[in-house]
Amino acid sequence: MQLDKQPVWKTILYPLIAFLLVIGIWWVSVIAYDIPRYVMPSPGDVWAHILDDHVALWIGFRVTFKEFIIGFVLGAFSGFAMAVAMDASKTVRGVLYPILIFSQAVPIIAISAALTIWLGFGLAPKLVIVALVVFFPVVVNVLDGLRSVDADLLRLARSMGGNTWSIFRHVKMPATLTPLFSALKLSATFSVTGAVIAEWSASTSGGIGAYLMQANSRLNTSGTFAAIAYLALLGLVAFVLVIAVEHLLTPWRHKPTVPRWSSRFWRN
Amino acid sequence: MPETPIPKLKLSGVSRSFDENLALAPTDIEISEGEFICVVGPSGCGKSTMFNIIAGVLQPSAGRVALDGRDITGKAGEVGYMLQKDLLLPWRTVLDNICLGAILHGRTTRKQRAEGVALANRYGLGDFINHYPAALSGGMRQRVALMRTLAMHRDVLLLDEPFGALDSMTRMAMQKWLLSVWAAEKRTVVFVTHDIDEAIFLADRVVVMSPRPGRIRDILPVTLPRPRGRDVYTSKEFLHLKDQIMTYIYDDGEATDAA
Structure with a gap:
């Protein structure tokens, strides 16, 4: 621990x-x-390029970050909801699981091209791609967490008068936090990749991915590397954000006592 | 028996089969209010089956369970129960875990929280109410689990080998502690164990069970004076009872594969 x-x-x-x-x-x-x-280019050249073009890079960073964060949250929540539905009903699980696995067999790039046709060049297709990257690991891990709750504990909770909702709220849902966050940590950096791929298929958004593609097509190697540096930074920020949220939401994993801000109780 | 008072807990003709196998042969037992009953027997003697039927989480194949004369067969939540696993929620504090029943019912009131704190204080967990279970020792975790059971306000407590996972020294301390809790709370206790010493030390009556099919072999009253201390273990009556129970369990030739 x-x-x-x-x-x-x-x-x-x-x-x-x-x-x-x-x-x-x-x-x-x-x-x-x-x-x-x-x-x-040498690191010095890249640094010079960054200083030279930092306004455009910063705008790109913000655009891609926005795609990442909204898509990420969207994917996490819908994946969570899907896992809950699949845990609640055998039929839902039986029907959706094969579709889910099949959808993972399709390369993201292929979907990305189709999505541009359907959703245009705006924010929407990027969000869908990023969400798709997060979705699958979240579903699998949360479903796993829900199903590994001790049957004796569920029986006890029921005998203590818990109903389906209160047992879900107090017993099952908190048990999914640890597997949920291992899924989110895994997909944090991948979903940045997802955002970049989405920008490549429809590059009018002005994100870092689009910037990279433009620099590359002009053989502007310093620009390419500057974009890579910003993307690495973005991946790092994504990862650190997930870790920070996890730290905040699972205090029992690293502290012996309840943190003061969440304590609704008193000491004697 | 029309003249005797209604027993606190009564099993009449309770039996259970799994597929073709009779796990528990028709069983009758009456337990009076405030009594401490221990159930001992080797694996497969049906003690867990009986436990689950009384707890209401398992439906008997036949027979009925009555609490204060009221039919509670197959109804969960009528008695409090506790297992060898403490089943504490790791993400909840000690106090929250004690108040789990109230939490599962909706919001806990100030009174319920105060009661949880009072329980924790009275039984030696007062300094730990804001701790997470992971910070506690095994013995302390089992204390919290028992506090949680007590806070449910059920007259009958079912305990299924609650100290089975503890080391023997902690276990002895916990047995003495449990007796003090029982004396103060005046609840009826059914305590399942496979530790014969533990059963005699705790019980008013020891129910000895045998396997194939699971059934009650005998019910032995324990008249050792209370409060009981360490000296009980070496007393004549203790050794006599122990011998008798061991005879039932080992000499019936049915426990050879129990280990």
């Missing part, structure tokens, strides 16, 4: 060292092998 009990400076320092190491090796290789800038 408490794996990361190392001091804070270590948890920050180690990734920082790794990051600087990668940048360093990249920079040295570019100089040492005399690689032309249009093939592989």
